Amino acid sequence: MADVTYTSLEEGDLFDAASLTALFTGITAAVNDVEAAAVDRGALNEAHLPSLVVDRQQTSFVGTGVGGNHVYDETEVLVPAYLTINRNGTSPPGGGNLEITFTAPINLATAEVGGIFVMCNLHVVNMDDDTPANSATRWMLFRLQIQDGPGTWVTVQRTERALAESWASDQLFQVGIRTLIRSGDVVAGGGVGDTVQAVRAQISMQTAGNPPIRRVTLRECHLSGLVLHSSRATP
Amino acid sequence: MSWRFPRFRLRDGNALSTDDMNESFLESADEMSGRLNEHNWASGSIPTQADVQQDAAFVWHQVGVAADLFDSGGGGQVNWFEVEVNSGWVRLGSMVLTITGPSALYWIHASSMYRKGPLHATGLPFIRWAIRVDGQIVPESVVGGLEDDFLPFNWNAFSPVGGVAPIETNLLVPVAAGQHTVEFCVRLDSVASLLDHLEFISRELICLEMRR
Numbered sequence: 001m002a003d004v005t006y007t008s009l010e011e012g013d014l015f016d017a018a019s020l021t022a023l024f025t026g027i028t029a030a031v032n033d034v035e036a037a038a039v040d041r042g043a044l045n046e047a048h049l050p051s052l053v054v055d056r057q058q059t060s061f062v063g064t065g066v067g068g069n070h071v072y073d074e075t076e077v078l079v080p081a082y083l084t085i086n087r088n089g090t091s092p093p094g095g096g097n098l099e100i101t102f103t104a105p106i107n108l109a110t111a112e113v114g115g116i117f118v119m120c121n122l123h124v125v126n127m128d129d130d131t132p133a134n135s136a137t138r139w140m141l142f143r144l145q146i147q148d149g150p151g152t153w154v155t156v157q158r159t160e161r162a163l164a165e166s167w168a169s170d171q172l173f174q175v176g177i178r179t180l181i182r183s184g185d186v187v188a189g190g191g192v193g194d195t196v197q198a199v200r201a202q203i204s205m206q207t208a209g210n211p212p213i214r215r216v217t218l219r220e221c222h223l224s225g226l227v228l229h230s231s232r233a234t235p
Numbered sequence: 236m237s238w239r240f241p242r243f244r245l246r247d248g249n250a251l252s253t254d255d256m257n258e259s260f261l262e263s264a265d266e267m268s269g270r271l272n273e274h275n276w277a278s279g280s281i282p283t284q285a286d287v288q289q290d291a292a293f294v295w296h297q298v299g300v301a302a303d304l305f306d307s308g309g310g311g312q313v314n315w316f317e318v319e320v321n322s323g324w325v326r327l328g329s330m331v332l333t334i335t336g337p338s339a340l341y342w343i344h345a346s347s348m349y350r351k352g353p354l355h356a357t358g359l360p361f362i363r364w365a366i367r368v369d370g371q372i373v374p375e376s377v378v379g380g381l382e383d384d385f386l387p388f389n390w391n392a393f394s395p396v397g398g399v400a401p402i403e404t405n406l407l408v409p410v411a412a413g414q415h416t417v418e419f420c421v422r423l424d425s426v427a428s429l430l431d432h433l434e435f436i437s438r439e440l441i442c443l444e445m446r447r
Contacts, residue, residue, distance in 0.1 A: 004264035004267045004268065006260055006261060006264045008253075008257045008261070009253040009256055009257055010253070011253065013253065015251060015253065015256075023256075023260055026264070027260065027263055027264060027267070030264070030267045031267070034267070034271065037269050038267050038268065038269055038270075038271045039269075039271045039272070040269065040270055040271060040272040040273075043271065043272040043273045043275075043276075044273065044276065045273065047273075047278040047279065048273070048276050048278065048279070048280055048281055049281050049287070050279075050281060050282065050283060050284050050286075050287070051284075052284060052287065052292050052293065054284065079305075080305075112284065112285060112289045114289075114293070114294065114295035115295045115297065117295075117441070117443070139304075139399055141304070157301035157303075157437065158299040158300060158301035158302075158437045158438070158439055159437070159439075160301075160304060160348065160436075160437050161346075161348045161401035161437070162304055162348055162399045162400075162401070163399060163400055163401060164398050164399050164400065173400070175401050176346060176401065176402075176403035177346060177401070177403075178344040178345075178346045178403060178405075178439065178441060179299070179346075179439055179441070180295055180297040180299075180439075180441045182295075182297060228292075228293045228443075229284040229287060229289065229292065229293065230289065230290070230292070230293035230294060230295055230443075231289040231290040231293075231294050231295070232294070232295040232296070232297065233294055233295070233296050233334070233444075
């Protein structure tokens with residue numbers, strides 16, 4: 001309960017500036033230190049409180065209809081190089097990058113956000129050279145990059161995910177990447193500062209070193225970033 | 236201040252009454268005793284997020300490990316984590332969060348990439364991943380099993396190693412006020428003659444503590 005001290009005026013008491021000031025003192029103290037119990041239950045609602053979502057961005061490649069395939073091959077990219085997933089159900093490239101840009105750069109050092117939560121789902125059809133006899137196993141690789149304040153893209157190493165190839169049949173495997181972009185990730189990746197402007201998803205692959213060429217076929221791809229008014233506890 | 240204050244408004248020419256004055260103050264004092272309501276705050280009266288404590292609603296907890304899939308192991312495969320067969324539920328090394336706070340909802344995400352160890356024979360292992368909260372494996376978080384959805388394709392074809400695959404699971408769970416532990420675990424049940432261990436590379440465990 002709010003602690004309000006009020007001493008009633010009695011008949012015969014002086015009714016002057018001093019007595020009025022004394023009356024106000026208890027009320028003032030209570031108003032200046034409103035306790036949670038002073039608020040009627042259910043009184044505050046969305047009309048009083050601001051949204052605690054600082055920003056949210058999302059992009060999807062769905063191609064034409066449900067799942068337009070898009071293909072990447074080893075003539076375009078080989079590990080250690082990576083290529084931004086950059087075609088939306090089309091090949092050659094079309095539809096822009098699998099990339100999200102925040103409304104305003106997020107400064108993880110000063111903004112009141114504990115991190116940027118990123119979810120990325122990539123539907124893999126297969127990695128295939130159509131040559132079952134070619135038994136050398138190779139991998140397709142995926143990772144996330146963030147763009148720092150000056151505009152440099154840097155890698156978040158812990159988001160690297162790989163999947164071994166198939167031979168001839170489809171894999172139909174969903175690669176899920178979840179990460180919390182935190183203060184320090186920009187510098188750890190070789191960037192400058194603590195500001196993140198954008199996030200993008202990339203692809204790479206190994207080669208068997210002999211023909212025919214490897215190629216990776218992707219279907220739907222989704223990338224989203226959620227920025228909440230939040231803190232981050234140090235583990 | 237209360238929208239009804241003061242009950243007895245003094246106007247020019249009114250006689251001063253201590254009773255009226257007391258009534259006006261007492262009513263306001265009464266309002267402060269648990270009756271402040273939506274009328275006491277203007278719509279949008281908390282105009283910016285900065286007016287809300289940073290940890291009033293959401294607190295992130297996270298632990299992540301970056302490792303190099305192409306680490307040849309010459310100096311030891313840095314940050315890799317190995318899980319032996321038939322060890323029961325095993326926490327993936329540092330993948331644990333200890334959280335102390337009020338009653339809340341935990342939104343937990345665990346993800347990793349793994350590589351199988353040398354395969355000694357043909358056959359599928361029984362691999363499961365899960366989130367463990369306060370020492371209990373939460374069944375709804377378990378992925379894997381005899382289904383091969385989480386196995387590298389052509390599991391049996393890779394020799395001696397090569398099968399890599401990503402896995403991911405998540406969980407939404409309410410907890411009471413106090414201290415809780417959240418862990419990312421794996422269980423490899425198999426016969427040692429088939430496969431004796433798994434290797435985990437980059438991995439991450441995230442918990443969004445939703446306090447409101």
